[in-house]
Amino acid sequence: MIRFDQVSVCYDGTDRPVLRDVDLTVEEGELCLVVGRTGAGKSTLLGTINGLVPHFTGGTLAGRVTVDGRDTALHPPRELADVVGVVGQDPLAGFVTDTVEEELAYAMEQLAIPPDVMRKRVEETLDLLGLADLRHRALSELSGGQQQRVAIGSVLTAHPRVLVLDEPTSALDPTAAEEVLAAVTRLVHDLGVTVVLAEHRLERVVQYADRVVHLTGDGTVTDALPADAFRTASVAPPVVDLGRLAGWDPLPLSVRDARRAAVPLRKRLEGRPAPPARAGGAAAGPLLSARGVVVRYGDVVAVREVSLDLRAGEVTALMGRNGSGKSSLLWALHGAGPRQAGTVRFTDDGAAPGAAPAERAPAPLRGRPGRLLRGHRAEADVGRRRIGLVPQTPTDLLYLETVGAELAQARRESDGRPGLDPRGLLDRFAPGIPDGVHPRDLSEGQKLSLVLAIQLTSAPSVVLLDEPTRGLDYQAKQQLIRIIDDLAAEGRSVVISTHDVEFVAAGADRVVVMAEGDVVADGPTAGVIVASPSFAPQTAKILAPLPYLTVAQVADALAAAGSAR
Structure with a gap:
């Protein structure tokens, strides 16, 4: 079905190919799992299958890629749309309509599928992915995980023969991820669809794979049966x-x-006591106290009278199914998001007694439209020292022309205050990114790494991270845990909203679980996650x-x- 014949890809301005002399065959009805370190070229490999590389991305492709007998060098993506369906890392980038139901129907409209068939497929997909209750909702009002399910559904309705998925479960809670992967597996086993899937959360997908393609990081590619491939793979x-x-x-x-x-x-x-999963110190008093926080979007209550204390030296994981209110709570705590009721107050030294972030000056989000920016310099300095937020869509915070310019600006904004070196942080997360590369040309994992480095440079007292492990491989996650440990050891409070149970098991002191806007569990990590079949880690x-x-x-x-x- 898919054939790579001596394929090499090199982008302008780089001194070595991303892919080099790739020979690979993916058979019909096969689920092929693509693995490798962050920035190894997984997205480039996937992009060659439907012609996005090089027709859209630029660069030079040598060799030949054929899909169902069609040469992708001679057929642009629009001429492969009836054969190949693609779901990228950023769902928002692929949406073209306003509501869930319209988005599911759009691809079929472009392929001139009869209306009665379209209606039937939309209903099937709504049920398959658990989207029936959201059918009339605006795409902009959905959580990141809900958007990802819609993006997958919009491709499935066209019934492609080849399905290309770039981190399809990265924003999904464990239960939703299992449902999506079960649906994908049914397509493979029952309909003979060929699936090529890249994923960093391998614990979710490895048992479904028929073959593993490993990108070694130097441009070369190897493939083998899963049990053989993972004996030596750089990620596992x-x-x-x-x-x-x-x-x-x-x-x-x-x-x-x-x-x-x-x-x-x-x-x-x-009979042997288990060593602690995280060697953190004892938490001190609260740095930030939230009482009765309420967030509404129209008639939808996203956060329902939540009270929470964020303590110095503590790493808190915020978990729950997609749409449970985690991101809304983070934005309300930060001060730049909506909050209809309740209070959020700093309690440590250096803040005015009773001062609330939203009432004083929200911590600025650099480059984000409509947020407080550099013009309010005094307020920006105060806000950035107090509380920092890395949102689910890190590109909102990237607006300069090169990686080097972004890092230099982050250093200037810290005004020489004791903090962390942005270049050093970036190299710890995703080593080898040149200063001259445009941020928009990075992989999603590299973009996230860059934004993490920027936001952590000023070392704020409270650090809020919304899905920070999306696009990060296991080694990069370990580096992130070490940096979070360092921040906590310095007396800072770190809150991580995530669906990554393995990351939580290794890096969090405390877990707060939300459901429908309420906090339904709050306690030590081991006690909360082991009690739940959905949140329990593999070990x-x-x-x-x-x-x-x-x-x-x-x-x-x-x-x-x-x-x-």
């Missing part, structure tokens, strides 16, 4: 890391298989009832057992 989910640590053969790819192999390991670990599921959350804990326990002999 926790179930594979645990299998490598324990020496299991064959290497398990699902929790079910791992539990069967883990019986001897559980016996070795019984906890494999080793239950033992109290282990991460592979690192298991490695430490085994090392301690070995040294005690």
Whole structure:
């Protein structure tokens, strides 16, 4: 179905190809999982399948890519639309209508599908992806995860023979991700659709893959069966890391298989106390107190009388299904978002007694239209030192022509205050990004890394991160955890809104779970996430009832057992 023949891709201004001499065949009815480090070229590989590379992105493509017999060099994306459906990393970038139902129908309208068939497919897709209650909602009013489900649905309605998905579950809660992947798997098994899927949250998808394509980072590509590929792959989910640590053969790819192999390991670990998943210090008093916060969008109540204390030295994970109000709460805490009732107050030294962010001066979001910008210099300095927010769409904060200019501006805005070096932070998240590259030419993971570096440069007292692990590989997530640990150790409070349960298990002290605008759980990480089948990390599921959350804990326990002999 898809054939790469000695394919190389090189972009203008770069000194080495992103893809080099790629030979690859993807058969009909195969689910092909594309893996690799952030910036390794996964999105470029996917873009060659429907001709976006090089027809839209520019650059030079050498070799030949054919899809269902059509050469993508001779057929632009519009001439492949009946065969290839593509869902990119940024759902908003692909929307062309105003409401959910209209967006699901749009692609079929362009392909001249009869109205009665269109209606039937829209209804099927609404049910398949759990969107029936949102059918008349404006796309701009949806949460990031809801938008991602609509983007997937808008492609599925056209019934393409090839489906290309670039991080399709990155903004979905665990339950919604399982539903989407189950739907994709049914398309593969029942209808023979060929799926090429790139994903960083491999724990969600590895068990469904027929083949793994690994981008090594130097432009070369290897492919193998999943169990063979993950023995040496540079990225791997926790179930594979645990299998490598324990020496299991064959290497398990699902929790079910791992539990069967883990019986001897559980016996070795019984009776031994689990090392802490995160070596954080004791939290101090609250830096920020929210009381009775209410956020409404028309008749929809997004946040319902939420009260919350953010304590110094504590890392808090904000979890819940898509549309539960997590992002709305972060914006209300920050002060730049709407808040119809309640108070949000700084309580630490340096803030006026009783001062609320929204009533004083919201912490500025650099470059974001309609937000407080550099013209209000005194207020900007105060706000940026007090509270910082990285939104779900990091490109809102990027507006200069080069990466180097963005980093230099971040350093100037910090006014030399003790903080963090933006270039050093960026290299820790996503090494190797040149200063001269335009920010819009970066992958989504690289864009997020750049915005994280910019916002953390001034080291605010309270740091709010909305889905910060989207587009980040496992190594980059570990770097992010180390930086968050450093911020907490300095007495700052960090709040992370995320669906990434593995990241929460390794990096959070406390978990707050929201549902329909309410806080339904608030407590220590282990107590909250292990109690929920949806939020439990893979290691906890494999080793239950033992109290282990991460592979690192298991490695430490085994090392301690070995040294005690």
